[in-house]
Amino acid sequence: MITNDIRYVGVNDHQVDLFEGQYVVPNGMAYNSYVILDEKIAVMDTVDARFGEEWLGNIAKVLDGREPDYLVVQHMEPDHSANVLAFVERYPKATVVGNAKTFTMLGQFFPDAPEMKQLTVKDGATLTLGKHTLTFLFAPMVHWPEVMVTYDKYDKVLFSADGFGKFGALDVEDEWDCEARRYYIGIVGKYGMQVQKLLKAASTLDISIICPLHGPVLKENLGHYIEKYDIWSSYRPEESGVLIAYASIYGHTKAAAEALGKELEARGQKVVLADLAREDMAECVEDAFRYDRLVLASVTYNGDIFPCMHAFLHALTERSYQNRTVAFIENGTWAPAAGKVMAAALEKSKNLTFAQEKVTIKSAMNAETMESIKRLAEELVK
Numbered sequence: 171m172i173t174n175d176i177r178y179v180g181v182n183d184h185q186v187d188l189f190e191g192q193y194v195v196p197n198g199m200a201y202n203s204y205v206i207l208d209e210k211i212a213v214m215d216t217v218d219a220r221f222g223e224e225w226l227g228n229i230a231k232v233l234d235g236r237e238p239d240y241l242v243v244q245h246m247e248p249d250h251s252a253n254v255l256a257f258v259e260r261y262p263k264a265t266v267v268g269n270a271k272t273f274t275m276l277g278q279f280f281p282d283a284p285e286m287k288q289l290t291v292k293d294g295a296t297l298t299l300g301k302h303t304l305t306f307l308f309a310p311m312v313h314w315p316e317v318m319v320t321y322d323k324y325d326k327v328l329f330s331a332d333g334f335g336k337f338g339a340l341d342v343e344d345e346w347d348c349e350a351r352r353y354y355i356g357i358v359g360k361y362g363m364q365v366q367k368l369l370k371a372a373s374t375l376d377i378s379i380i381c382p383l384h385g386p387v388l389k390e391n392l393g394h395y396i397e398k399y400d401i402w403s404s405y406r407p408e409e410s411g412v413l414i415a416y417a418s419i420y421g422h423t424k425a426a427a428e429a430l431g432k433e434l435e436a437r438g439q440k441v442v443l444a445d446l447a448r449e450d451m452a453e454c455v456e457d458a459f460r461y462d463r464l465v466l467a468s469v470t471y472n473g474d475i476f477p478c479m480h481a482f483l484h485a486l487t488e489r490s491y492q493n494r495t496v497a498f499i500e501n502g503t504w505a506p507a508a509g510k511v512m513a514a515a516l517e518k519s520k521n522l523t524f525a526q527e528k529v530t531i532k533s534a535m536n537a538e539t540m541e542s543i544k545r546l547a548e549e550l551v552k
């Protein structure tokens with residue numbers, strides 16, 4: 171129970187191998203859905219395709235013989251919308267509530283859908299259930315163009331769609347910040363401007379509870395979560411620290427990354443080392459956004475950079491990586507080119523400060539490269 175009238179009817183997924191086809195979720199995933207009980211009853215979103223029966227069972231328990239009047243579809247991505255038809259088949263008298271884009275996507279995802287009762291709402295429209303009046307606020311690109319969030323003034327609840335979501339099922343305890351950050355940067359990170367708009371709109375509302383589509387319902391200390399979202403969506407570094415992300419084949423580039431790490435730690439800096447070929451890419455991307463400085467260390471490979479470094483840089487630029495200091499370490503046995511390639515990949519990124527010292531290793535570290543690494547450490551501390 172979330173409030174007297176609002177009940178949780180979502181599901182936990184411990185079967186998923188990769189969320190959205192790419193994210194490892196060691197603690198599973200939750201697809202949240204809610205029922206608002208009033209004179210009229212509204213169900214907020216559905217769940218992933220594999221959990222339709224469980225979800226309908228959860229709803230039936232909460233309804234206790236009553237019939238729902240509305241299904242509000244805030245987001246058409248299938249992790250939330252896959253069971254719209256199953257719902258309409260079970261409750262044919264219910265009206266599906268969405269906006270014009272919602273219904274276009276519904277037609278695309280379900281080309282053979284039978285006729286269903288539909289209510290198309292505009293930005294700012296309201297729907298009265300009784301005591302509860304729902305206001306729909308469009309939040310395009312947080313995370314798809316049809317997304318809307320819903321405010322219930324009576325219980326002061328914001329149904330925030332993917333906003334304030336997190337990886338992890340709800341029957342596993344883990345820290346919010348870490349998995350919410352990895353989720354945000356990975357999935358919504360590109361759309362900071364749109365999240366800023368939503369935060370501005372939300373700041374005019376009196377909110378006591380946030381009900382997202384993933385992760386726990388947030389009831390306390392809302393300022394903490396809103397502050398994190400403000401930092402992430404404005405692309406400000408969250409903490410002072412250096413991520414050293416490396417792509418190494420035989421360990422020589424790794425040795426340089428580690429040597430720099432030691433030099434920085436000796437100077438009192440927080441350092442995180444990431445082996446791009448072996449660690450979860452989403453975690454590496456998350457850390458790049460978390461800290462204020464980034465060192466990219468790569469071997470030269472086919473006159474280019476190692477594939478995992480390519481993937482990493484692409485993931486950063488795709489998410490508008492900006493406002494940070496970046497340094498390069500390159501390695502190459504006969505024609506080191508990695509530094510140039512990495513710099514070119516970040517050419518269009520906004521407000522990056524590049525370190526003057528560029529470390530070039532030819533095959534393995536030596537006394538000269540160690541001096542270069544020390545100079546880089548000095549520069550990164552300034």
Ligand code: FEO
Nearest residue numbers: 247249313332383
């Ligand atoms: Fe949780 Fe954008 O879907």
